[in-house]
Amino acid sequence: xxxxxxxxxxxxxxxxxxxxxxxxxxxxxxxxxxxxxxxxxxxxxxxxxxxxxxxxxxxxxxxxxxxxxxxxxxxxxxxxxxxxxxxxxxxxxxxxxxxxxxxxxxxxxxxxxxxxxxxxxxxxxxxxxxxxxxxxxxxxxxxxxxxxxxxxxxxxxxxxxxxxxxxxxxxxxxxxxxxxxxxxxxxxxxxxxxxxxxxxxxxxxxxxxxxxxxxxxxxxxxxxxxxxxxxxxxxxxxxxxxxxxxxxxxxxxxxxxxxxxxxxxxxxxxxxxxxxxxxxxxxxxxxxxxxxxxxxxxxxxxxxxxxxxxxxxxxxxxxxxxxxxxxxxxxxxxxxxxxxxxxxxxxxxxxxxxxxxxxxxxxxxxxxxxxxxxxxxxxxxxxxxxxxxxxxxxxxxxxxxxxxxxxxxxxxx
Amino acid sequence: xxxxxxxxxxxxxxxxxxxxxxxxxxxxxxxxxxxxxxxxxxxxxxxxxxxxxxxxxxxxxxxxxxxxxxxxxxxxxxxxxxxxxxxxxxxxxxxxxxxxxxxxxxxxxxxxxxxxxxxxxxxxxxxxxxxxxxxxxxxxxxxxxxxxxxxxxxxxxxxxxxxxxxxxxxxxxxxxxxxxxxxxxxxxxxxxxxxxxxxxxxxxxxxxxxxxxxxxxxxxxxxxxxxxxxxxxxxxxxxxxxxxxxxxxxxxxxxxxxxxxxxxxxxxxxxxxxxxxxxxxxxxxxxxxxxxxxxxxxxxxxxxxxxxxxxxxxxxxxxxxxxxxxxxxxxxxxxxxxxxxxxxxxxxxxxxxxxxxxxxxxxxxxxxxxxxxxxxxxxxxxxxxxxxxxxxxxxxxx
Numbered sequence: 001x002x003x004x005x006x007x008x009x010x011x012x013x014x015x016x017x018x019x020x021x022x023x024x025x026x027x028x029x030x031x032x033x034x035x036x037x038x039x040x041x042x043x044x045x046x047x048x049x050x051x052x053x054x055x056x057x058x059x060x061x062x063x064x065x066x067x068x069x070x071x072x073x074x075x076x077x078x079x080x081x082x083x084x085x086x087x088x089x090x091x092x093x094x095x096x097x098x099x100x101x102x103x104x105x106x107x108x109x110x111x112x113x114x115x116x117x118x119x120x121x122x123x124x125x126x127x128x129x130x131x132x133x134x135x136x137x138x139x140x141x142x143x144x145x146x147x148x149x150x151x152x153x154x155x156x157x158x159x160x161x162x163x164x165x166x167x168x169x170x171x172x173x174x175x176x177x178x179x180x181x182x183x184x185x186x187x188x189x190x191x192x193x194x195x196x197x198x199x200x201x202x203x204x205x206x207x208x209x210x211x212x213x214x215x216x217x218x219x220x221x222x223x224x225x226x227x228x229x230x231x232x233x234x235x236x237x238x239x240x241x242x243x244x245x246x247x248x249x250x251x252x253x254x255x256x257x258x259x260x261x262x263x264x265x266x267x268x269x270x271x272x273x274x275x276x277x278x279x280x281x282x283x284x285x286x287x288x289x290x291x292x293x294x295x296x297x298x299x300x301x302x303x304x305x306x307x308x309x310x311x312x313x314x315x316x317x318x319x320x321x322x323x324x325x326x327x328x329x330x331x332x333x334x335x336x337x338x339x340x341x342x343x344x345x346x347x348x349x350x351x352x353x354x355x356x357x358x359x360x361x362x363x364x365x366x367x368x369x370x371x372x373x374x375x376x377x378x379x380x381x382x383x384x385x386x387x388x389x390x391x392x393x394x395x396x397x398x399x400x401x402x403x404x405x406x407x408x409x410x411x412x413x
Numbered sequence: 414x415x416x417x418x419x420x421x422x423x424x425x426x427x428x429x430x431x432x433x434x435x436x437x438x439x440x441x442x443x444x445x446x447x448x449x450x451x452x453x454x455x456x457x458x459x460x461x462x463x464x465x466x467x468x469x470x471x472x473x474x475x476x477x478x479x480x481x482x483x484x485x486x487x488x489x490x491x492x493x494x495x496x497x498x499x500x501x502x503x504x505x506x507x508x509x510x511x512x513x514x515x516x517x518x519x520x521x522x523x524x525x526x527x528x529x530x531x532x533x534x535x536x537x538x539x540x541x542x543x544x545x546x547x548x549x550x551x552x553x554x555x556x557x558x559x560x561x562x563x564x565x566x567x568x569x570x571x572x573x574x575x576x577x578x579x580x581x582x583x584x585x586x587x588x589x590x591x592x593x594x595x596x597x598x599x600x601x602x603x604x605x606x607x608x609x610x611x612x613x614x615x616x617x618x619x620x621x622x623x624x625x626x627x628x629x630x631x632x633x634x635x636x637x638x639x640x641x642x643x644x645x646x647x648x649x650x651x652x653x654x655x656x657x658x659x660x661x662x663x664x665x666x667x668x669x670x671x672x673x674x675x676x677x678x679x680x681x682x683x684x685x686x687x688x689x690x691x692x693x694x695x696x697x698x699x700x701x702x703x704x705x706x707x708x709x710x711x712x713x714x715x716x717x718x719x720x721x722x723x724x725x726x727x728x729x730x731x732x733x734x735x736x737x738x739x740x741x742x743x744x745x746x747x748x749x750x751x752x753x754x755x756x757x758x759x760x761x762x763x764x765x766x767x768x769x770x771x772x773x774x775x776x777x778x779x780x781x782x783x784x785x786x787x788x789x790x791x792x793x794x795x796x797x798x799x800x801x802x803x804x805x806x807x808x809x810x811x
Binding site: 089 | 538594
């Protein structure tokens with residue numbers, strides 16, 4: 001490189017550095033930062049992308065303002081290329097970054113409950129906080145309610161509750177599913193789970209409630225029998241189950257974990273979903289591959305919160321969906337994305353009522369009251385003392401002709 | 414081009430950089446970074462652009478995370494770089510170390526209560542053992558498993574050994590994955606993992622989530638111990654035996670190197686590093702999740718060793734640091750900066766796999782022997798270059 005070129009390169013580099021400095025200064029002190037923290041790589045990518053879109057649209061519609069404060073959105077990614085999914089180390093890093101970002105006041109996320117369990121305690125101990133976090137998708141009960149040893153207190157070292165969520169928890173989903181099964185005339189049920197946090201949680205809640213309301217649970221254990229997602233087929237499993245002659249099979253788990261084969265073999269051995277009913281939680285919703293199976297026809301599904309089908313057909317929720325389609329020319333991948341916007345509504349509302357500091361924003365979130373006419377999910381949003389949403393709605397759907405058709409909404413007390 | 418490279422190599426060979434120089438450099442870099450994170454970053458008077466720049470491109474938690482990778486990569490370097498045993502299941506040791514921390518530093522086993530020099534309140538249920546002791550326990554447990562796994566495995570050679578280590582690397586995380594109910598005993602809490610570990614006690618204060626500077630010192634110290642062990646072993650009898658096995662197993666055994674014992678030693682020492690790294694990582698994240706320990710992490714560690722310079726401690730450190738940084742911070746920060754600078758909305762996370770692959774390919778194309786190659790390895794990989802040197806100079810110029 002000649003001397004001239006070198007000098008030119010140096011000037012160029014300086015110019016870029018200057019512009020970086022200028023832009024950061026221009027953003028100034030009065031603008032507050034709100035963020036999303038979602039896995040943007042791997043299997044959850046599509047869901048996270050549409051969630052980010054919904055959140056961005058909501059902020060845009062609010063004119064980039066929350067009360068007298070300007071807000072800008074910052075997107076964090078809690079997945080890494082090396083891991084190809086959410087990464088615990090990245091969650092730890094993001095937690096620190098949220099606290100270190102001086103203008104940031106609240107976080108919308110995370111998608112995975114495991115990630116929330118890393119981030120919440122750090123935000124909770126923020127010296128200028130605690131910092132507010134509102135999740136659109138964490139359904140693990142332990143984050144807010146007594147569940148495993150030390151939960152939920154261990155996530156809140158300062159004793160203050162800075163975590164809220166706009167979807168209800170797995171225990172409610174399992175219970176609603178059991179009640180629905182009883183109302184459909186089911187007497188004997190066999191429970192399966194995918195051996196993961198989520199699947200076991202739902203299956204356990206289902207089993208507990210089913211026993212309580214007088215159904216016969218044929219499977220052993222508190223959460224039924226685990227299925228191994230690496231098995232080539234499940235004929236042996238269902239042949240064993242057939243001898244017990246159940247009326248219904250409850251699959252607590254995620255479709256990704258070989259759920260397709262499981263459903264195929266269920267129909268092959270036990271007959272179609274009218275003869276022996278099949279029910280699965282929201283880990284089976286939103287998968288086109290599942291709906292395309294002819295064996296899925298007639299299966300019941302449940303969803304924590306309102307499925308998009310059950311959003312009011314007029315008012316704020318319908319308008320937001322229409323605006324979303326207009327803005328991005330496609331539909332959100334599922335209701336979780338719209339719940340992301342609802343979580344951001346909670347955050348903006350809290351900021352508008354606050355004095356603009358972290359410590360105040362999180363306090364205001366506890367007294368959130370967003371009316372049904374304003375809420376993008378069509379239902380009033382408020383929180384109980386644990387930080388859980390007071391909307392304990394579970395949607396029951398049936399698979400019909402390759403689509404999820406809403407049957408009814410069960411509200412858990 | 415080739416002659417220039419060869420000449421450079423010769424020059425480097427003539428002036429070997431002593432280990433003391435390296436150690437001083439390591440210390441100096443660590444001291445500067447400590448000063449930045451301990452004093453400059455929390456200082457309110459630090460200009461915002463500099464603060465933002467540091468937080469974006471070199472946040473303290475990513476440095477600490479990279480150090481954990483350095484510790485593990487140094488361990489793997491002993492197995493792969495020194496002894497030449499291809500290990501595709503190294504993540505198993507990381508997992509065992511991580512779970513040692515989970516078991517002995519949390520209230521996970523609420524049915525038992527034991528406090529071993531821990532700073533946690535004595536009313537807390539569960540096993541609470543001092544972090545520094547858990548490091549020793551984690552290392553010892555891993556060394557044990559290293560020998561247990563190694564004894565039947567190391568009779569195999571090259572590809573076959575790699576396949577068996579791959580198997581073990583899959584089995585051990587699976588045990589943790591499914592270990593929620595082993596005849597009614599909850600070993601690992603399954604995919605829910607073990608969350609909230611005890612803080613690191615230093616005698617003065619317990620290190621909370623925002624004490625990066627102090628945690629940085631702890632991790633630097635652990636990495637330094639691994640460097641010291643690596644260098645000392647490399648120089649000694651065992652190290653030369655490992656190199657002999659790496660170059661030619663048959664010849665080494667003919668010369669009286671006890672193959673099994675020497676290989677087992679490399680496996681055990683490597684495993685200890687994995688255990689220490691695992692404990693450190695668990696305290697860094699403040700939890701252990703079975704999902705973390707998948708095959709891709711073994712490969713990631715192997716890539717650090719190969720790209721850094723197999724067998725060269727300093728190269729491995731650099732490789733681990735760069736790859737860990739690119740993965741956790743470099744790629745996302747690049748995307749953020751690009752988008753904010755040019756006002757675009759490019760979806761960078763979609764390209765991280767591509768960019769990451771590209772970085773690996775470029776490095777293998779242009780720095781095959783690693784960033785800081787080991788002198789022996791360089792000679793082996795540049796055997797072809799020596800022939801080219803015989804060609805007339807004017808042909809080179811074309």
